[in-house]
Amino acid sequence: MMRVVAATRRRVGLGTWSESATWPCYRNTLDRSCLQGNFPGVSASGGKASASGQRLFGHSRLAPTPLGRRTTALQNQGDQLSLSLGHQLTVSPQHGQILPFSSNGGTEPGTSQESDHLETHTETVMMAALEKKLGSTFSRKSTLPSPSPLLIVISGPSGVGKDAVINRLREVHGDMHFVVTATTRPRRQGEVDGEDYIFMDKEDFEDLIERNELLEHALVYGDYKGIPKQQVRKALGKGTDVVLRLDVQGAATIRRLIPESLSIFLVAENERALVRRLLGRKTEPLDRALVRVETARQETKRIAEFDYVVENPSGKLEDTVRKISSIIEAEKLRMQQKAIRI
Template identity: 40%
Template sequence: MQLETQSLSSQLKQAGTKKPGLLFVLSAPSGTGKDSVINALKEKGTDFHVVASVTTRAPRPGESEGNPYHFVSHEQFKDMIEQNELIEYAQVHGNWYGQPIRQIVDNLQQGRDVLLKIDVQGAATVRQRVPGAIYIFLVPGSIEELVERLTNRQTETEEERQRRLLDAQHELAQQEHYEYTIVNRQGRLSEAVEQLQAIMQAEHCRTRPRYVQI
């Protein structure tokens, strides 16, 4: 009995030690509402780090350095690639986007969950490099809803909007490669937020958590 008690005590002590965070990868067609879902989940008090991507595109109205991207020149982006500072990078809608490795590693080591908000190209690269991550795909309620969202936000020209809609058809076909799918229906944001929160909580309840090493 003494040996059993000591063994249980040892297990409880080990269970109470700080564990590394989990890496979640969220992809979705442009205009599906990724930022709205993420921001609403943060407002609920869920603690996780959203990686601020680097991009060569110009800031949109309301955006600033570090919110939600780090805006860099093509030359700076090239230097980051050569210095192996990006876990993945790709050209999307005519601009380059990349995910800084250091943000991910530092937060995971501190026991904080990390969320990568990336397109299907980037997710495919990360999947090869980090198989222990959790992959989630966000879809609109319908293509009609997606068209309405892209039109209403008025951040692209008509040509750019049509290009994003064509890209969306390809991206939606990739959701079979993800472990979870969440539908973000128009006017029902809270449902998508609750599902994302449930996924993150459930992954922490696994008997064999999918911790990653980068």
């Protein structure tokens, strides 16, 4: 037999009834005849439900009143209200609400006390009545289908802020895997091997290519960059979303190999801002910066190939990260999700 314990008087219908005239039988004590006439499907002696009980409970929640005396009276009576359904209610004024208890006094296996905390006394009783009528219990399992992990590609021209955005995303989404790209380019000041990039020499990188251990790789401005396959496979296998940072060419390769991936193109507010950002980084001489700017012009023409375009305006990195988070959140709610295979 299931017992239901009404825990706080403040949350429980009993503890918040109004003393208004709409509750004629409610006085200083809660007597059984009153309950019998007004609990839907509940009585102290197996009586029938009344529709007025539901209305009054609703009313009482809108007009809460302290109920020390009443609940004490109830407690003194040691009331255990038998549901006409064969369930039991134990009303306790000490805590905030009603919890279902198994016959051995513990919570039912697989139930969520957290969601029960939101239930009022009336709701619990009415749900028990509905469950009885339907002949089955209301599931506490999530109604949402479990989402497939996403493969998110963040791309855009050099200097647009891919690293800056990803570094901030990493702080916000600790539950995602951010692929560490392998590269042969020299380490910049402040970069940490294995965290920002996996820095390796050309021979080691070419060995990875030969062993087909890279999901994608390219020669960028004279240096190799590539995505170690194993890292991605492992994270997706655990159901973890994976974020890749790729140049525009690399993003195109991933789209071709994995059409189910989600691609986001970052842009600065305008070309001038992009160039300022590139120069401000002071990581390369003017001739190399010129190549990057020319390439950026070509790459920006490929915006339409991407699923989303997100502006990363100067000084508004947080907004950019928020927009990307919204995209990810929406994508996870898609009905038609395809599993990603590598």
